[in-house]
Amino acid sequence: MMRAEPIRSLTVTTPVPVRCAVAVLLAAVVTTATAQEQWEIYVCTESEEAGYRLQGDTLARNRYEGATFTFSLSATDPVGTLEEHGTGGMLYMDCLIPYEDKAPTTISCTEGAHTFVMDLESGRFAFSRLFGYVFPDPITGGPNGDAVTVGVGLCKPSQGI
Amino acid sequence: MKRTLPWTAAAFAAMTSVTAPALAADGWLEFGCNEIEETGYQMVDGKMVRQLYEGTQFLFALREADMTAILQLVNNQRFYMDCRIAFRLAPDAVACTDGAHAFVIEKVSGRFTYTRHLGWAYPDVRVPTNANGDPLTVGYGFCIVKGGA
Known part of the structure; x- marks a missing residue:
């Protein structure tokens, strides 16, 4: 054996x-x-968004319901991710502190056409989506029909992954 | 009723008078930009209230060699921005930011979108636990190439 x-x-x-x-x-x-373990994770709720959307040949003012999303900020590198709930879309963002002397707890993260500004102390945030209108429509070459918005809201630290 | 932003000053035609020599130097692609309108929020009596603002005018200069840009208001205030190609499928669209302001332009058509993120998220310098009262806005418009490359 x-x-x-x-x-x-x-x-x-x-x-x-x-x-x-x-x-x-x-x-x-x-x-x-x-x-x-080195990511700070926040759940963010937008109270509402204001902005524009193409209607015919002109942009019309619109008001939108706010979105909810998860924002993760690296504790070691100036990067973050933003995942909008319900859409599955993930933004990979570069971050900085624009005014280190006057507002050292307010970060700004961008991924090209999206910018997310948040005060880490209070949780207040502003989130802009500049994709609409400016990028050319792939078919017509004119302005695309996506919305251009800025929203406000509050983030709260997540209780865990 | 549209309000006038505190930093708005002169008419579109007056922009040429604030063109700084640095912006006209070689290597800069320079635009005169006319914002049609802005909407957004501002703190009123402790609450964020939706507002509507008149568009502003400004200069935008892009140096593609290092993808940096300067956005200059009619009061000569400048924002120094870092830029990138915002979307690979739209290589003529450039997104620039200094952290507090974001500007996206499609260079061929001149269409742009612009946000000012100074309000709300940034603390009040006197009472840091409070939000500051600056406007938080998004606007759109078009730019015209003024010269350069």
Whole structure:
């Protein structure tokens, strides 16, 4: 009857590249876990949005119901993500503190046509979506029909992932 | 009724008089921009109230070599911005921000959108627990190339 090889033996005979791969994998898992702990997560509720949307050839003023989304801010790097609830869309944003002397707790994050400004102390935020009107419609080449808006609201720290 | 923003001053035609030499230098693509209207919010009696504002006029200068820009109001106040191509499928659309202001322009058509994020989120400098009373707005309009590259 054959005896099972002890695990120690397996470890000894595992080729070096495989062991390296396992080590890298373990390191990646540890790093990922650490990184997850270093994100500040907020649930944000927009009270409402104001803006414009194309109607015919002109932009008409509109008022929109506010959205809810999750905003995550890295504690180690000047980056954040914003995930709008219900749409599944995720924005990857670069962040800065525009007025470090006068408003050191107010951050501003942007992803091209979207800008998210939030005071980390109070949770007050403003969120603008500048995608509409300015980008060309892929078919007509004229202004696209998406809305151009700015909204206000409050963020609260999430109680956990 | 449309209100006039506190930083609004002169007419579109007056913009040429505030053109600074730096903006006219080589390498800058310079636009004169006419905002049609702004809407947004402002604190009134402790509440954010929706407002409507007259559009403003300003200069926008873009240096594509390093994707930096200057947005200059008619009162000569300048915002120094970093820019990027906002959307790969629209390579002529450039999005610029200094953190507090965001400006997106489609260079061919001249259409732009513009937000001022100074109100609400930023604390009042005198009472930091309160929101400040500056307007928070979004506007749109068109720009005309004035010269440059």
